[in-house]
Amino acid sequence: MNRLLKVCTAVVCFGLVNVAFAQAKISKPGVYSGYAKEIADGWQRFSQYVAVRDGTKLAVDFYRPTNKGQLVTTPLPLIWQFTPYRRALYDASGKVISRQAEALLALTKYGYVIAVGDTRGKGASFGFRKAMHGQQEEDDSYDLTEWFAAQPWSSGKVGMYGGSYNGGTVAGAVTTMPPHLKAVFFGITDFNMYDGWIRGGIMRYSVGADNPVSDDLLTVPVDEDKDKSMLKAAVAQHHQNPLMNPMMIALPFRDGWSDVSDSYFWSEVSYSNYLAQIKKSGVAAYMYGGWADFLRRDTVLSYVNWPNAKKMLMGPWAHGSTTGFDFATEHLRWFDYHLKGIENGINIEPPIYHYVVNAPADKAWRSAKDWPLAEAKATNWFLQRETLSANAPTELEAKDELKVVYGIKADVEPLREAPVTKGASEWDQKGLTWTSAPLTAAVEVTGHPLAQLWLACSAEDSDVFVVLEDVDEAGNSQLVADGRLRLSLRATHQAPYNFLNLPWRRSYKTDEHKLTPGQPVKVTIDLMPTATVFKQGHRIRLALTGSQGRTNYQQRETAPMLTVLRDATHVSYLSLPLQP
Incomplete structure (x- = not known):
């Protein structure tokens, strides 16, 4: 009898342990359990045209949760994305796939509708666009948001998500203040488009700004378009889309007027100019980026300037990558709180979660309250003869000269994964370099490096590129951060928003000041933010060139001579934000 009692007690206790384990609640970056209830085991895709305010029909797909083959009829919150990259395609077997929707389709089982729309003039949508991220596109996002909210299967609470161009459509939507848009999750996009695309006055090229119109014919048509006649009619209108790269090349100054967009383009498309509207919207934002992403400065500027509830995630990633982090789970945590009211603590944990490159694995991910980190200490590394030194120069005359080499192909915009350089980089081989002695202890650089340089040029203007590199014991140079500047646009101004005390250049046409050949000028160039450990035995290197890939x-006609002065009167240095 006693033995039977012991067995029964053990079974009951074991059951209680299992129940307790099943109910355990965990909510931290990338990890989430015990909060979200599963209500579905599948989804069903629907596709149709929605007419916006001017009558233009835009193609949308939405994925509604199903349970045992039946649609869930309870009104649910919806999360959507607005893209120019075709909302749905066919794979090699003829199956419909969506690169945009698939990232969050797992959320359907937790009671969310996921949707994707083709922007005007793209995919299967009708019309044409005057400019990417223009006011018309933003108005379209407002209309679609409110249409989604009004559907009988919608709870009326809407979120948006997306990265790169699709992150820009998210920010643009918020500026229009749709009443039913409550929270967004976006990143790797521009805060101010001029500074993102013409950083330092030098334009970058985009690989995706002007995809061929013929690509749109590969888009999956909406459900009612059985013979693809509507798709063909829509794509025929896309030929009116202006090319973006040539238009932007024609606008080297921030205050340039574009006859193509019929606007002051850079002002129209930069959501940094609409912070008052964003504040009025009340929309909460989770922003993300990566330390190898070419728009990471914009990510941190978006975070520090966002006037409502906010969070920021910065990983070790290049543009478009989130390897090693459960991105869908983090979306679920964010939207559970803001669209469903689930108290999962995401609103009270430290708002910043960031990775430190080269840190020990168990210490690589960190939480922080503010950006830049309060404990960072700016430390100067002075340019000496081919070296970076802790000691300020004492020489009365010292300089380095570079005959600019055009055609450098190395660029600072890796896609998906950051490349690994073997040996000296192309910047090292074709530019000037200053390199520290091997480090006697590891050094952590987290924040925004700056290069103060005294420069002279044999021509009236030149572009200057600076690259911060981590050089290992074998001499392999790895890109850490970069900066750039067109010297004729060197004048600095008070930024109209929080620019983190970095040098901000208004870059109006009237701000262009040509150089006097041979006369030195002092410039400060901010490099992209980073969080990187330079390991013991490694060296810190600054490289300077007059050309760079993808810019x-x-x-x-004759490449100029650049002179870097580095004497006691003309002190040139690299400033690094070091962590204690």
């Missing part, structure tokens, strides 16, 4: 740099 519209100046090319003169």
Whole structure:
């Protein structure tokens, strides 16, 4: 009898342990359990045209949760994305796939509708666009948001998500203040489009700004378009889309007027100019980026300037990558709180979660309250003869000269994964370099490096590129951060928003000041933010060139001579934000 009692007690206790384990609640970055209830085991895709305010029909797909083959009829919150990259395609077997929707389709089982729309003039949508991220596109996002909210299967609470261009459509939507848009999750996009695309006055090229119109014919048509006649009619209108790269090349100054967009383009498409509207919207934002992403400065500027509830995630990633982090789970945590009212603690944990490159694995991910980190200490590394030194120069005359080399192909915009360089980089081989002695202890750089340089040029203008590199014991140079500047646009101004005390350049046409050949000028160039450990035995290197891959740099008939002065009167240095 006693033995039977012991067995029964053990079974009951074991059952209680299992129940307790099943109910355990965990909510932290990338990890989430015990809060979200599963209500579905599948989804069903629907596709149709929605007419916006001017009558233009835009193609949308929405994925509604199903349970045992039946649609869940309870009104649910909806999360959607607005894209120019075709909302749905066919794979090699003829199956419909969506690169945009698939990232969050797992959320359907937790009671969310996921939707994707083709922007005007793209995919299967009708019309044409005057400009990417223009006011018309933003108005379209407002209309679709409110249409989604009004559907009988919608709870009326709407969120948006997306990265890169699709992150820009998210920010643009918020500026229009749709009443039913409550929270967004976006990143790797521009805060101010001029500074993102013409950083330092030098334009970058985009690989995706002007995809061929013929690509749109590969888009999956909406459900009612059985013979693809509507798709063909829509794509025929896309030929009216202007090319974006040539238009932007024609606008080197921030205050340039575009006859193509019929606007002051850079002002119209930069959501940094609409912070008052964003504040009025009340929309909460989770922003993400990566330390190898070419728009990471914009990500941190978006975070520090966002006037409502906010969070920021910065990983070790290049543009478009989130390897090693459960991105869908983090979306679920965010939207559970803001669209469903689930108290999962995401609103009270430290708002910043960031990775430190090269840190020990168990210490690589960190939480922080503010950006930049309060404990960072700016430390100067002075340019000496081919070296970076802790000691300020004492020489009365010292300089380094570079005959600019055009045609450098190395660029600072890796897609998906950051490349690994073997040996000296192309910047090292074709530019000037200053390199520290091997580090006697590891050094952590987290924040925004700055390069103060005294420069002279044999021509009236030149573009200057600086690259911060981590050089290992074998001499392999790895890109850490970069900065750039067109010297004729060196004048600095008070930024109209929080620019983190970095040098901000208004870059109006009237701000262009040509150089006097041979006369030195002092410039401060901010490099992209980073969080990187330079390991013991490694060296810190600053490289300077006059050209760079994937940029519209100046090319003169005769390449100019650049002179870097580094004497006691003309002190040039690299400033690094070091962590204790």
